[in-house]
Amino acid sequence: MMFYKFAYPLPMVAFFAIIISQAGAYDPLDPNGNITIKWDVMSWTPDGYVAVVTMTNFQMYRHIMSPGWTLGWVWAKKEVIWSMVGAQATEQGDCSKFKGNVPHCCKKNPTVVDLLPGVPYNQQIANCCKGGVVSSWGQDSSTAVSSFQVSVGRAGTSNKTVNLPLNFTLLGPGLGYTCSGAKKVPSTVFLTPDGRRKTQALMTWNVTCTYNQILASRYPSCCVSMSSFYNSTITPCPSCSCGCQNNNNCISGDAEIESVVGKNRTRSRNSNAMIRCTNHMCPIRVHWHVKLNYKEYWRVKMTVTNFNYAMNYTQWTLVAQHPNLDNITQVFSFDYKPLLPYKYTNDTGMFYGLKFFNDVLKEAGADGNVQSELILRKDMSTFTFKQGWAFPRKIYFNGDECAMPGPEEYPYLPNSANSKLISVSTMASFLLLVFANLLGMI
Numbered sequence: 001m002m003f004y005k006f007a008y009p010l011p012m013v014a015f016f017a018i019i020i021s022q023a024g025a026y027d028p029l030d031p032n033g034n035i036t037i038k039w040d041v042m043s044w045t046p047d048g049y050v051a052v053v054t055m056t057n058f059q060m061y062r063h064i065m066s067p068g069w070t071l072g073w074v075w076a077k078k079e080v081i082w083s084m085v086g087a088q089a090t091e092q093g094d095c096s097k098f099k100g101n102v103p104h105c106c107k108k109n110p111t112v113v114d115l116l117p118g119v120p121y122n123q124q125i126a127n128c129c130k131g132g133v134v135s136s137w138g139q140d141s142s143t144a145v146s147s148f149q150v151s152v153g154r155a156g157t158s159n160k161t162v163n164l165p166l167n168f169t170l171l172g173p174g175l176g177y178t179c180s181g182a183k184k185v186p187s188t189v190f191l192t193p194d195g196r197r198k199t200q201a202l203m204t205w206n207v208t209c210t211y212n213q214i215l216a217s218r219y220p221s222c223c224v225s226m227s228s229f230y231n232s233t234i235t236p237c238p239s240c241s242c243g244c245q246n247n248n249n250c251i252s253g254d255a256e257i258e259s260v261v262g263k264n265r266t267r268s269r270n271s272n273a274m275i276r277c278t279n280h281m282c283p284i285r286v287h288w289h290v291k292l293n294y295k296e297y298w299r300v301k302m303t304v305t306n307f308n309y310a311m312n313y314t315q316w317t318l319v320a321q322h323p324n325l326d327n328i329t330q331v332f333s334f335d336y337k338p339l340l341p342y343k344y345t346n347d348t349g350m351f352y353g354l355k356f357f358n359d360v361l362k363e364a365g366a367d368g369n370v371q372s373e374l375i376l377r378k379d380m381s382t383f384t385f386k387q388g389w390a391f392p393r394k395i396y397f398n399g400d401e402c403a404m405p406g407p408e409e410y411p412y413l414p415n416s417a418n419s420k421l422i423s424v425s426t427m428a429s430f431l432l433l434v435f436a437n438l439l440g441m442i
Helices: 009-025 254-261 323-327 416-441
Strands: 035-045 048-057 070-074 080-085 087-089 111-114 145-153 166-171 177-179 183-185 189-191 198-200 203-211 222-228 231-235 284-293 297-306 317-321 328-332 334-339 348-353 369-377 394-397
Touching: 035 166, 080 087, 111 145, 166 177, 166 203, 222 394, 284 394, 297 317, 323 328, 323 369, 328 334
Parallel strands: 222 284
Antiparallel strands: 035 048, 035 203, 048 145, 070 111, 070 166, 080 145, 087 111, 177 203, 183 203, 189 198, 222 231, 284 297, 297 369, 317 348, 317 394, 328 369, 334 348
8 A cells, every 4th residue: 555655756746847847938928939049051071061050039028148148069979069150169178089180179068158249250150259148039139149150070961960969058148948959940041142042051950948937046036116106105025035045145335345346346256145135135126116197197117226236237128017008108218119929918018228328237336227117098997006906917127027025015095085185196296297398398
């Protein structure tokens, strides 16, 4: 009887682990988001082939920021990398068996990174040399691509003898991505610049990598706080939203900031030790403030604050889910793009900084925040301030879902008597705003 009782625990644990992993990799706000790595064999060589590897980020709001991507794989046999253009292997490995011509990399499991901007032109190809930074598809599809060329030796020299690489890994720049095996697909077709001739790769295979926030970190990397004009209470981020395991290493005061960070703001390898001490211990906080109520519109202010003294967030993205985003009228200081993962639902939008203005969220300090205000048109059949309706359902920063307060902690709407007073004060604020604009016109 004891045998039957404990016969299946381990298989069941493995099964549920796989289910949880797959569920975490699926993003309901970006169901088709992935990074596709395509290998196009462009020519055969006496002992192998030359391939162009193209990495395309099809994720709508998750980009790869500095220090950039790192791609790895395992060769199926005894292949070597003779040379690379637009990227480099981080280690050469043991090439002592070669005399004369020494390969660029002899490792069984090479690790490749993008080249930095400004390298000589003879080391560049199209879409390379950006330090591994890749935009999200929704933010800028033209910069959501990264490429390099690799010359492979001691490999097959035909479609039938080439062995596809195995066990692909991708860091973007940290953990979180899981990659499929390489799969042969129809050869890529290229159009000549004049548009009059088509050519195609000799052979093509694809690898698909998907992101799982659970694999990236045990804890969220951001949190959400809330406030409103109709309630003086500020709802803070949940305590220990991002885990309090580092609260003994955080930075608490100005004197400590100066001693730890230093005047030159040199970067620490362990950025977790450079976070300001807070109740939530998150590097990023998003604050949603219901600011004003007009007759046909209402206004929200969003503030993103960086508590990390060791990191600037380049090309940051913020995603909000709220039912009234289907009727957004104006966005100040941010770019905005609606996300439409499902045909009949328009309740999700992506916000990101204006280029050369606020597309970099600077390190913690006086300048470590970005702000925007939204004006939304009311749908009188659904609009209400009751039961926390005016607050977002979900918030994502840089593709990671942020920790939200519990619904019972949202700023509540006062009783009806106070609501009337609030309506009067809101109208007064609106009239003052109009009056100020008129003065400005005069």
